[in-house]
Amino acid sequence: MPLINIIPGEKIPVAPMNVRLPAWRVPGWLLVFWWLARGLLRLTVLAVRYWWLTTPTVLALWVRAEFGGLVLAGVVLVVAAGCGAWWRWHRSSWLRFGWYPIVARVRMLFVYRRRWASVMATCGLATSFAGDRYVPHLLRVRCDRFGDELTVRMLPGQIPDDWGQAAERLAYAFRLRTGQARSAARADRVVLRFVRRDPLAGVVAPLPVPEVPALDGLALGVDEDGHPYRLRLTGSHVLIAGATGSGKGSVLWSLIRSLAGGIRSGLVEVWAFDPKGGMELAAGVPLFARFAYDDPDSMAGVLDDAVKRMRLRAARLRGVTRQHVPTVKEPLLVLVVDELAALTAYITDRKVRDRIKESLGLLLSQGRAVGVHVVAALQDPRKDVLPFRDLFPTRIGLRLTEPEQVDMVLGDSARDRGALCDRIPESSPGVGFVVLDGVREPVRVRFAYLTDDDIHHLGHTHRRLDTTSDSDEQEAAREDQH
Structure with missing residues (x-):
């Protein structure tokens, strides 16, 4: 028996505490009843949860018991024939409401x-x-x-x-x-x-050219659900990044093709910049209002003209509207730059390089509301090559060489959200991930591929009409005279 010390030198014996719980005797029939009730409840829950299995089974057993096996076989044949007719005459609704729900429940289980x-x-x-x-x-x-x-x-x-x-x-x-x-x-x-x-395993053929381009949703390719992918150009600039042979041309030409109806009617004006001597964009010269490719100084001059037009248009729309609406007199101006790094990092003349950076910074920060948009492609996404990447609300990442480049192009944690640009195989040019400002999840897309013949035919059938009534040009000419 343990002892407790109250006074120094004295120990009083203390009895141990009784901690045994009382034992309840439960009758065996009550335990059996509890187990049966719990099992019945679980069976009921399972029967309700998997009604798509239990209901047909119960009906089949009832028909077999009431009318015999021949009637059951006849019912099964009638149901199979009805499903076959449904599949034959309206396959899309059969797949949506008949087949895929069954597949989903089977795969879930x-x-x-x-x-x-x-x-x-x-x-x-x-x-x-x-x-x-x-x-x-x-x-x-x-x-x-x-x-x-x-x-x-x-x-x-x-x-x-x-x-x-x-x-x-x-x-x-x-x-x-x-x-x-x-x-x-x-x-x-x-x-x-x-x-x-993978719905993007095959090459996507060129999409139809709309008569009036839908600037809120330009059809450029196919998304991972097999649906046409539409890119919003209104109020946005587009950055395209990818390694050599990743399909940047597919994105550029798909976008130009979607705008071709507006180019022919005069609602859209495309100014193209090809620092690689015109090798990439020269096939579409009939579609371009201006085409700069020869030397950096001339391309800087064209960018200065774009800034001048942007400012004149902003002064004219100030207090009238907050968003430009394209018309034949004031068309949407789209600047397409094939290799942006050649203008912002690789030019040896520092004055020309700084001049180009200043013009691009102004266009990217002020051009969206007045209908001046920049669509730029590059291979090297480093910060020193593209210092104003944050001014592009729409970013497209094609095949990249390193995992770190994904976050450089598409934003922080874009790769963790599924944009595995570094794992796109070389055999799939034109496949990439699109990230929009305010949307966390990237969208996987394969852009349409245009051959040289497709581009030449596009330029021949949708060549730009020469217009001399453009108010922007007139205003710019008056400004130059002053």
Whole structure:
């Protein structure tokens, strides 16, 4: 028996504390009833959750019991014939409302739920607290012809960027090609996109030329869902970065082709800059209002003219409107620069280089509202080559040579969100990721490819009409006289 010391030198015996819990005797029949009730509840929940399996099974068993096997076989044949007719006469609605929902439920049950807990643990997305294990909840799976889209309820403390960093590991864990995570409508959810078949594997043919270009959505190629990708040019400048042979020409010529209807009608005016001696853009000379390619000083002069036109137009629109609307008298001015680094970094004449940088800085910072837009392509995305990259709201990253270059072009953490520009194979020119200001998730796109014959035909059929009534030109001429 333990002793307690109250007075120095004296020890009084103390009895130990009784900590045994009372034992309750539960009848065996009550335990059996509890187990049966719990099992019945679980079966009911499973039957309701997987109604697409239980309902047909119950109906088939009922028909078999009431009317016999021949009637059941007849019903199955009638349903199969109806599905076949639906597929034959309206395939798109059959795939959307019939086939893909079935595929989604089957894949959710046998591909994702079967391995969900283990994959979440190995990818670092599950956690434990106070002895309990917490796993993100898979809410819904949707399928299409190219891949699967999973909606997941995140655990407290997780953000979509955590899932973006683990998206590639998740894709490999489920034996799929690539994965990407993006924000959902609700703040506690994230949407995972896994690709089963790459819709961008093949070359995209040139898209039709609209009579009036839709500046809010120029069709340039195909996105990873297999839908036409449309780029917003209104109120934006576009930066295109990619290694040699990555397909920068596909982006430039796809954009020019989408504007060709406006070029022919006079609503759009394209000024082209080709510092490589005109080798890249010379095939489209009939489409250009001005084409500068010979020496840096002349290209600096053309940029000065663009700044002068921008300022005159701004003075004319001041107090009238905040956004320029293209007309034949005041067309949209698009400056296309094939190799921007040749103008901002590789010119040996410092005065000409500084002059070009000043003009580009003014155009990029002040030109959007008055209808002057810059579309520039380059190979080297380093900061000293392009000091004003932040002035491009729309950025396109094609194949890049290093992972660090992805964030240089598309912004911080763009690669963690799925823009794997450094992993685009050389055999897929024209494939890239597009990032817009205010949109966290990049979009994977393959831009249309135009051959030399396509470009020559485009220049022949949509050549620019010579107009002498342009108010900008008249105003600039009066300014020069003064």
